[in-house]
Amino acid sequence: MYTLNENYLKLPGSYLFSGIAKKVAAYQKAHPDADIIRLGIGDVTQPLCKAVIDELHKAVDEMASADTFKGYAPDLGYEFLRHAMAENDYRNNGCDIADDEIFISDGAKSDSANIQEIFGQDVKLAVCDPVYPVYVDSNVMAGRCGDYDEKTGMWSNVIYMPCTAENGFAPELPTETPDLIYLCFPNNPTGEVITRDELQKWVDYANKVGAIIIYDAAYEAYITDPSIPHSIYECKGARTCAIELRSFSKNAGFTGLRLGATIIPHDIVVAKTAIGKENVELHSLWARRHGTKYNGAPYIVQRAGLACYSEEGKAQIKEQVATYMKNAKYIKNGLKEAGYTVYGGENSPYVWLKTPDNMTSWEFFDMLLEKANVVGTPGSGFGPSGEHYFRLTAFGSYENSVRAIERIKNM
């Protein structure tokens, strides 16, 4: 008789955003006339820029002719895109990354969930708290996190690094030594950032204790402050300890198009593995995973990715990001005027607020939905230290950002 992966059954409730979607759908059903403004899930709303649309049409036309038709993509991604990323996102910014250290994928969500598969069953993870739920949930599914404590909202075998107003939302080096350290900056959900010097400390620490940093840089396009690193490879020594995740979702609006990348330098090497293999590159394991469990991102989508690196593409994307940042500024200032304590929103599309009157995150969610018809994301959904916080995103339209703040002020 077959058995199930019982680790799945340990997961509490449903995945955060599916849960919110269900709640909103129920409210909408009960109030069909309610004009709900969604600033919850981090989904973009602006259309794809012209350079991307033009390239998509061209690539689609290529698929219509036998001479230019493309079948299976190279497992690890088309050279043209790996090269463009390595050049534009890394080498032009002083980061030493080779084309073949870039693995193209269908998005940073999949990569951040799948990356744990290439590590041993016994690795211990450290995560910021609050944190994007996928890091922990994917490890729970793999059976690494021990048991869930309903009271604390914590897993018994995970190292939580609280990031709250008290420590400026900056995680401190953990006292217990982790094997995998998930860092995301600009941070989801707090919208806060890490300086280059601070990040260097983490790289030095990882190299010292023999840990791997999984650095989620999905929001780097929103950085405005030059002292904030766009990539972990701006730090010395990162090539021996850091994996970086990149996404086209938030900079170029590819949430519905699906494109991302994982960077694994060849310098991450295990000198001798448990079964005695020598000098094994982490790179080779991820390549094997890609080749066996994945079949490449669609050609037309990879071409769309390439368009993001053209001169027009870069300019158009920059403009989109600026529009969202205008929203972020408006939301942050509006909330301040309404008397809220607010964080993030300056190098990030996320605004992170303290709930008023010590309300729980979900109480505030319900109030906001019912009284203002505005959807946000409860901070507690990102981990226990997110309790009494709440996330709003700048990914709506400017008009909706203004209307949402209006309603919140009148609430």
Add this chain to the structure above:
Amino acid sequence: MYTLNENYLKLPGSYLFSGIAKKVAAYQKAHPDADIIRLGIGDVTQPLCKAVIDELHKAVDEMASADTFKGYAPDLGYEFLRHAMAENDYRNNGCDIADDEIFISDGAKSDSANIQEIFGQDVKLAVCDPVYPVYVDSNVMAGRCGDYDEKTGMWSNVIYMPCTAENGFAPELPTETPDLIYLCFPNNPTGEVITRDELQKWVDYANKVGAIIIYDAAYEAYITDPSIPHSIYECKGARTCAIELRSFSKNAGFTGLRLGATIIPHDIVVAKTAIGKENVELHSLWARRHGTKYNGAPYIVQRAGLACYSEEGKAQIKEQVATYMKNAKYIKNGLKEAGYTVYGGENSPYVWLKTPDNMTSWEFFDMLLEKANVVGTPGSGFGPSGEHYFRLTAFGSYENSVRAIERIKNM
């Protein structure tokens, strides 16, 4: 210090098709003028049909306007596509499958590799031998297959069901009871099929012993004989024991577009799990996996999938499949005329030949590459019982199929 998933290091050599690609690239480099005909990897060569191209352009245009732009897709797939599949592929053919039992994905390769994740660590798999390598490799990576024996080419903890000329390429019910049974019909690589009555025996067996059948129906569009089932749900009782994998790659030429689906009926239920949860639907685990480790297939690609079910789309796809089947017939007959013993190719795009003079599959691969500049796939790459066999695909152009046979005849 972090550790690696050492199961990866147990895998011999590289993934079959990556290995072939390297060998061909090396040959091409050494012989830049060689006009190589590729009938190896099962990749299509005909352009996408007009209905699909038109729909792609329309969907791309929607992504260019804020009013019609689509961000994150529903985790489990757009309703329009799930409905079209359920209606056209199942309900219209007398199979009782609900829309929400269909999970849209980026292809049957990913699904066939990922599906094992929702099962217990201790499940034992049974596979046809030869078989598509992903079924076993993905389970090796998960640590379920024991150790690899270089001599036999077999894993110590896998039940192999030989499919050779001796038993008409039909697997027999295994003597040892498996938990997961991977079946693929029309078969990759042998090109042979299973009758409805034979498949019914497997469904009855699975229900009797408490096993799950993972039924890979990626090639169903090539079935011409009405006694051959297109879906396992044509069998009585399949709703309680069978998962089916579907692909848009081989019928509609989506290898470069990436679209597939997994069907999990709500009736597959575990009455009581090891940790005591009651009435757990397998469906709920896969939904959770999709929601956590995946973010949906691109909207434009799902729209392209929808176009396959329009009247024009159906007709155009049928024509494409017929063209490939014309190649299959030509290749099969040509090989017969050249004195080869040949199988498959009648309800399948794959032709499976016995190597001459007891050559090994790789010896024949080398000879074919060097003497005829034709690339095929060594049968032994699909498992030990594939040794002394060789796969050619009908996915080339008719012209290339003719030229390949010409060259083989003159070899």
